[in-house]
Amino acid sequence: MIEMKNITRYYGNFRALNNISLSVEKGEILGLLGPNGAGKTTAMRILTSFLPATSGTATVAGFDVFEDSLEVRRRLGYLPETPPVYPEMTVESYLNFVGEIKELAGKVRKERIAEIADRIGLTDNLQRIIGHLSKGYRQRVGIAQALLHNPDVLILDEPTVGLDPNQIIEIRGLIKDLAKDHTIILSTHYLAEVSMTCSRVVIINEGEIVAEDSVENLEKGATGATHYKITLKPSESNDWREIIDKTAGTKISAELHEAGLIKFNLELPSEKEFDSMFEKIVAKGTVFREISPVKASLEDVFIKLTSGEERKADA
Amino acid sequence: MKILAIMKKELQSYFYSPIAYIVFASFLLIVGYLFWVVLVTSKLASLEPLFYNASFVLLLASPVLTMRLISEERKSKTMELLLTSPISPVEIVTGKFLACLILYLALIVLTMQYPILLSRYSNAFDMGPVYSGYLGMVLLSSAFISLGLFASSLSENQIISAMIxxxxxxxxxxxxxxxxxxxxxxxxxxxNLSIFDRYSDFLRGIVDSGNVIFFVVFTFIWLFLATRVLESERWR
Known part of the structure; x- marks a missing residue:
């Protein structure tokens, strides 16, 4: 549905995107993730044919964004970073205007406005002036605008910015729901949003793709070691620590003593050497209360992948 | 019709904000004052001075009325909506031009009280130059708007657009x-490029096809350049 091939974009001498290639299948939600200035918005603007690429090609629904820009724009809903609203208009007259320039005929336009307003929770605000709305409602108007002509492809630049937590949950639900009959690309800083809504993630840093995978795979691959959260009741001889320390590559951190129990985080290099170690500890009379694996969060992946400078310095 | 959609939206923004009302009020005030002063001092039933004054006031008001047309879309990022919708720069520019032209026509129609007054109360009033004068004023207005629209496409700063x-x-x-x-x-x-000289011909009752063509071409050139500036966003 969406294809980018070797897209590079310069602003003067500054290279905003470097040789980016990605593709999104029909019905997929792709999350574009990256720190500020990574090139997410530039990539989205190229797909919407708002900006030309310096080199490379991109197609949306089979049409080239540069050669067949008009056909692309007919099939595309776009929510830019700043909702593109006219503050002096009412919500209804604004949506009506958008419907007109998106080629919706009079009767269909009215129905769609009512339908979308209902879905996004704008029905009670249709007669209000956009300039008087709160940021969250303005953002909703922006989303409504992108959905109005029921496009095949939705490109949403930070769709949940400025919303309160309840609204964020609603909008995320809405996005998931939309994926049934739309193909969606969304960009965000919120990693939680990606793991909740997206089927696939592309992480961009300094104009380059640094990772591309499903959310689960990225989380799995984040660290070489495996982390466990452990709570135990030590035996009288209190020799559990000695046994762990003897096993090569282990690391104990965040140790906490509490009512006769000891809690700590344990890092193990590989799965094979556990068994004998745990057996030895248990044999000496220590009782385990909790052993739970800690998954690396997307935050860890993100920080690891986007702070390359620091990693080099460490090594 | 997408051109009409743009036109309607622009007219709405003129009247939602105080701009249109303020321009209307000050234009009518100045023109009315000048009509009175000139008539009382010259005692001549001629509209020529009024046409000169009105068009010069229009020239001064023009940058204010046209500066926001495209600058504002850039500033408030609504340009992203327009340029990612299935609408062409020609349609955008034409719609905005027509909206502004309608505003000018309303202003011009409001000055028609003066020729009506003169034709009723004077015994030797020649309507010929009035008809040609109004034709000239409409053509002059479209020239003002087209240049203003082009200037507005150049910058997201309305003051810069107005000054250009x-x-x-x-x-x-x-x-x-x-x-x-x-x-x-x-x-x-x-x-030959002087819009003033060509406009003067109309006020003397001369409708020269050369002058008409000049104003039409003048308008088209600036509108064309404005669409090129908008299109250039896609290949710059």
Whole structure:
């Protein structure tokens, strides 16, 4: 549905995107993730044919964004970073205007406005002036605008910015729901949003793709070691620590003593050497209360992948 | 019709904000005052001075009315909506031009009280120059709007847009003076570009097809350049 091939974009001498290639299948939600200035918005603007690429090609629904820009724009809903609203208009007259320039005929336009307003929770605000709305409602108007002509492809630049937590949950639900009959690309800083809504993630840093995978795979691959959260009741001889320390590559951190129990985080290099170690500890009379694996969060992946400078310095 | 959608939206924004009302009020106030002063001092039933005054006030008001047309879309990021919708720069520019032209026509229609007054109360009032004068004023307005619209496409700063269009209009207004400065081909070439000289012909009752064509071409050129500026976003 969406294809980018070797897209590079310069602003003067500054290279905003470097040789980016990605593709999104029909019905997929792709999350574009990256720190500020990574090139997410530039990539989205190229797909919407708002900006030309310096080199490379991109197609949306089979049409080239540069050669067949008009056909692309007919099939595309776009929510830019700043909702593109006219503050002096009412919500209804604004949506009506958008419907007109998106080629919706009079009767269909009215129905769609009512339908979308209902879905996004704008029905009670249709007669209000956009300039008087709160940021969250303005953002909703922006989303409504992108959905109005029921496009095949939705490109949403930070769709949940400025919303309160309840609204964020609603909008995320809405996005998931939309994926049934739309193909969606969304960009965000919120990693939680990606793991909740997206089927696939592309992480961009300094104009380059640094990772591309499903959310689960990225989380799995984040660290070489495996982390466990452990709570135990030590035996009288209190020799559990000695046994762990003897096993090569282990690391104990965040140790906490509490009512006769000891809690700590344990890092193990590989799965094979556990068994004998745990057996030895248990044999000496220590009782385990909790052993739970800690998954690396997307935050860890993100920080690891986007702070390359620091990693080099460490090594 | 997408052109009509743009036109309607622009007219709405003129009247939602105080701009249109303020321009209407000050235009009518100044023109009314000048009509009275000129009539009382000259005691002549001629509309020529009124046409000159009204068009000069329009020239001053023009940058204010046109500066926001495209600048504002850039500033408030609504340009992203327009350029990612299935609508062409030609449709955008035409819609905005028509909206502004309608505003000017409303202003012009409101000045028609003066020829009606004069024709009722004077015994030798020639309506010929009034008809040609109004035709000239409409053509002049479209020239003002088109240059202003082009200026507005150049910057997201409305003050810069206003200044460019004011400078441009003023220059075309006084190009005729070059005829007096150099009595040669160059002077005449510049003189031919003068919108003031060509407008004056209309006020004397002359409808020269050359002048009509000049204003139409003048308008088309600036509108065309404005669409090119918008299109250039896609390949710049």
């Amino acid at each position: 269009s004011f400078g441009g209009l003023m220059l075309f207004w006084i190009f005729g003076w070059a005829r007096h400065a150099f009595d040669n081909a160059f002077g005449h070439m510049l003189g």
